[in-house]
Amino acid sequence: MNPLLDQLHPYPFEKLKQLFAGITPDPVHRAISLGIGEPKHATPAFIRQALADNLDGLAVYPSTIGGLPLRTAIAGWLERRYQLPSIDPATQILPVNGSREALFALAQTVVDPRSKDALVMCPNPFYQIYEGAAYLSGAQPYFANSDPARNFAPDYASVPASIWERVQLLYICSPGNPTGAVLSLADWEQLFALSDRYGFVIASDECYSEIYFKAEAPLGGLEAAHKLGRSDFRRLIAFSSLSKRSNVPGLRSGFVAGDAAILSKFLLYRTYHGGSMSPTTQAASAAAWNDEEHVRENRAKYIAKFAQVTPLLQQVLDVSLPDAGFYLWAGVGKLGGISDTEFARRLYAEYNVTVLPGSYLARDAHGINPGQQKIRMALVAEVEECLEAAHRIVAFARTLSA
Helix, strand or coil, rough: CCCHHHHHCHHHHHHHHHHCCCCCCCCCCEEEECCCCCCCCCCCHHHHHHHHCCCCHHHHCCCCCCHHHHHHHHHHHHHHHHHCCCCCCCCCCCEEEHHHHHHHHHHHHCCCCCCCCEEECCCCCCCCCCHHHHCCCCEEEEEEEEEHHHHHHEEEECCHHHHHCCEEEEEEEECCCCCCCCHHHHHHHHHHHHHHHHEEEEEEEEECCCCCCCCCCCCCCHHHHHHHHCCCCEEEEEEEEEHHHHHHHHCCCEEEEECCCHHHHHHHHHHCCCCCCHHHHHHHHHHHHCHHHHHHHHHHHHHHHHHHHHHHCCCCCCCCCCCCEEEEEEECCCCCCCCCCHHHHHHHHCCCCEEHHHHCCCCCCCEEECCCEEEEEECCHHHHHHHHHHHHHHHHHHHHCC
16 A cells, blocks of 8 residues: 555544544534535526536546636636636646645646655645645645734745755645635735745645635735736646535536646646546536626625624634635634633534534644634535524533633
8 A cells, every 4th residue: 555645644524523422412402514614505506507408418538628618718717807818728727626636636746756855835724635635745744834913824934945945836725724814915926936936836726716705806826926927827826616606516626727837747647647527517617607696696695694603703702704715713712721622522512513623724833733722613504504503602602701
């Protein structure tokens, strides 16, 4: 067996299952889960219809590069969303089966297996796929310091040159999971300068880009590159997905876009890997990328939901409205010094509400686990269920403060 598999950590939800082992929640409460970031709003009818209308695609072997209609739809969306000049659908875009598998697979393309000390830099807290991709590419993950003053965005200025010299791939997530932090243009300028100096590739995970709470949409990596005069997108690959934007997590549809030279190698890798998208899925995906009305309606639901839930939780938790995304990242340390794992375990036992301990979404690095005494809540269900969960969390937290 591949010995690198032994380096993988249990996934957060496996750890949560172990944390809850042997617990029978109070039956007076029906179960409500704020644990998994799985969109629960209804899938738009026109996407379902596009799937049904294109079932003949199931009889065709799909090409790895994807059909021109889908790549053209994605290029058009990128140009509209980020005010970009013409994106070449033939060389700068590649459809993928959800951003998760592509985030993992890119490391196999980018990391040089001959290197003995290669690093893949990740934020901390982070999406665990980044860490697994680092290990299974033969590299080691390096977790950048978090800046609590900036909603736990990575503090790249604190990383020494000796580390940057070993970095081959840098994962970023903006808007971030779990904190909702969004990188600024100044942040991007710093990252591009570091990439130019040290030669690493930037993988920009932007799957939460269409759920936001301010008038201005979150800045994307390709958009930042264009504004800074880097329209060739050198050493930059952006990842996006329909799962959150269009409420189709089961469709497994997304794309990568950016540096044409990297995408050419990634296409070669995926041709052998077998990462091609069904023509049926492609047709539904093109329909989704070509429509914005359903995205605005979806975002309005989140805005209304967070506007009601956040003030309730602020009564008892250290929490604020994020810049973007559908998570609330909340501190629980003021509630008698309770740990995040104990908070989650007791909340589940006493009130039948599931949240994810923040320490499961981070790693001990530089003397601290930045997720300790924090919890992540995914406000993905309809507003009534999220409000019910919030009321139970408030009631539980008040028992800790009594």
